[in-house]
Amino acid sequence: MSQQQDSTTGNTRPRTRRERVGVVVEGSEASALITAIEEAEAAGVEQIWMYQNPVSLDALTIYAAALSRTERIRVGTSIVPTYPRHPLALAQQAATVAGLGPGRLRLGIGPSHRLVIEETYGLLMEAPLAQLKEYVDVLRAALWDGTVDHHGRFFTAKAEFTSTPRVPLLIAALGPGAFRLAGEVSDGAISWNCPVSYLLDIAPPALREGALAARRPPPPLVAHMWVAPSSDAVAVRAVARQRLAYYTRLPFFANMFAAAGYPLVDGSLSDALLNDLVIMGDEQAIAVRLDELLASGIDELLLTLIPIGDETMLRTRLFRLVGQL
Numbered sequence: 001m002s003q004q005q006d007s008t009t010g011n012t013r014p015r016t017r018r019e020r021v022g023v024v025v026e027g028s029e030a031s032a033l034i035t036a037i038e039e040a041e042a043a044g045v046e047q048i049w050m051y052q053n054p055v056s057l058d059a060l061t062i063y064a065a066a067l068s069r070t071e072r073i074r075v076g077t078s079i080v081p082t083y084p085r086h087p088l089a090l091a092q093q094a095a096t097v098a099g100l101g102p103g104r105l106r107l108g109i110g111p112s113h114r115l116v117i118e119e120t121y122g123l124l125m126e127a128p129l130a131q132l133k134e135y136v137d138v139l140r141a142a143l144w145d146g147t148v149d150h151h152g153r154f155f156t157a158k159a160e161f162t163s164t165p166r167v168p169l170l171i172a173a174l175g176p177g178a179f180r181l182a183g184e185v186s187d188g189a190i191s192w193n194c195p196v197s198y199l200l201d202i203a204p205p206a207l208r209e210g211a212l213a214a215r216r217p218p219p220p221l222v223a224h225m226w227v228a229p230s231s232d233a234v235a236v237r238a239v240a241r242q243r244l245a246y247y248t249r250l251p252f253f254a255n256m257f258a259a260a261g262y263p264l265v266d267g268s269l270s271d272a273l274l275n276d277l278v279i280m281g282d283e284q285a286i287a288v289r290l291d292e293l294l295a296s297g298i299d300e301l302l303l304t305l306i307p308i309g310d311e312t313m314l315r316t317r318l319f320r321l322v323g324q325l
Contacts, residue, residue, distance in 0.1 A: 017325040020294055022047030022076065022222075023318060024304040030057055030065070037066040039316065041073040044323025049078045049108075049302050054120045060097050067101030074104045078190050078224070078302060079172045081112035082135045083123050088157050091142035098143075098165035105165075107143075108190050109135065110172025113250045129177055130154070136169055136185045143167045170222065174256045176206045183210025183218050190302065192224045193247055195276040198260030199223055200297050220299035228280040228306040229317050236280045240306050241269055244277070278306060283321050290325070 025036045025048055037048050048066075050059035063075045080090060090109070098105045111117070111128035118125050134152045141148040142157075146164040150157040170188035173179045179202060182189035189207060191199055203221050211218040226243070228236040247253040248267050257264055262273040279289045293301060303322070307314050 017291070017294060018044065018322065019046045020300045021290060021322050021325060022049050022074075022300065022302050023322055024049045024051065024078070024302065025315075026051070026056075026304075028057065030062060033057065033062050034066045034069060036315065037062075037073065037075070038069055040319045040323075041070045043316075043319035045073060045319050047074045047076060047106075047300075049076045051078055052080045054084075054116060060093050063105065064097045064100055067097065067104060070101075072104070074106060075101070076106035076170070077108045078170075078192070078222075079108040079110040079112075081116065082109050082132055083111060083117045083125060084121050086157075087135045087138035087155060088142060088148065088159055091139050091148075091161070094139075094167050095143060095161060095163060095165055098167050099163065102165065106168045106170060106188070107139070108170040108172065108188075109139070110190075113252055115250055127153075129181055132171060132178075133181055133185060136171065139169055140185070143169070170219075173203070174252055175259070176202055179203045179206035180210035180213075183207035183212075184214040184216075185210075186219050188220045188222055188300075190222045190224070193244065193253060193277060194223065194256065195260040195262060195273065196223070196293065196296070196298075197276070198256070202259075204297055221297075222300040222302050223293065223298045224302045224304065225293070226278040226306050227286060227303045227318060228278055228308055229283065229286065229314050229321075230308040231281050231285075232308065233275075233280060235308050236278060236306060237271055237274045239308060240274050240278050243306060244269055244274070279303075283317070286321060287325065 023045055025033055027033050040048055052059050059077045094107050111132050114125045117123050131154045134154045138150050138155055138157045142161050144166050146161045148157045148159045168187035170190050171182050171186045173182050173189040179189055207218045230236050248264055254264055279286050305315055305318055
């Protein structure tokens with residue numbers, strides 16, 4: 001069983017399966033997202049995640065409202081892009097949200113992708129891992145130490161915070177360099193769309209290497225998987241291929257898929273790759289697969305629903321499944 005370290009005391013304790021599985025909520029209506037988070041908590045889900053992109057609703061703003069209407073569910077971002085937002089501005093927002101639900105926010109950040117940063121925002125995406133390390137340094141100083149005096153390559157930041165909520169700082173990782181950085185500076189590495197065999201080969205040793213260099217324990221590995229409560233493999237792969245088509249246009253993902261043994265042919269996702277990324281079947285089959293993954297060396301799972309039918313009903317089923325682990 002995986003261990004959880006308390007960010008305040010440093011103590012560790014065994015974590016249950018339910019604590020190690022989180023579910024993504026997504027949508028374009030703020031009130032519906034808040035209602036979904038309330039439903040997840042009522043079903044027994046321990047962790048909710050939201051992604052962030054240039055046109056999505058702001059995850060931390062949704063969480064600020066949701067925390068006031070829930071009691072215990074943890075919330076996390078996967079991820080907030082670093083380039084468009086100064087780390088002091090994000091620290092300010094995160095500290096505010098953390099104050100509304102002490103101990104319940106986990107802040108996942110990452111550089112995103114050149115297509116997003118340069119073509120959408122018009123910002124130069126230079127040395128993403130170096131920029132990410134500096135970003136974490138500023139966030140750590142602000143949210144954990146309370147005093148920031150940073151003059152670096154990418155950021156200047158000088159401030160004193162009145163509270164130090166010690167929000168866990170997780171970073172996005174797809175390749176060995178990012179996993180080493182996660183081991184060195186973060187409170188968790190969040191993968192996205194990584195085939196399991198690739199992830200288990202690449203991530204744990206890189207996390208240990210980075211942690212050893214920094215003389216700290218390796219942080220947890222959070223693996224993203226897609227879930228389809230359906231046994232119709234053909235239909236599941238068809239919908240999954242549509243949902244994942246965007247990622248084929250992003251070089252970071254294309255390179256990762258190739259390194260994992262699934263090179264994109266004419267820009268398309270193979271059935272074999274989709275089978276590796278998607279957990280499908282009835283509730284029992286899904287629960288068995290989740291157990292297998294949690295026993296394989298992955299510390300946590302981050303699940304995104306692939307709807308085959310009524311999305312609201314299927315999301316409720318997924319909440320119940322995770323809440324009963």
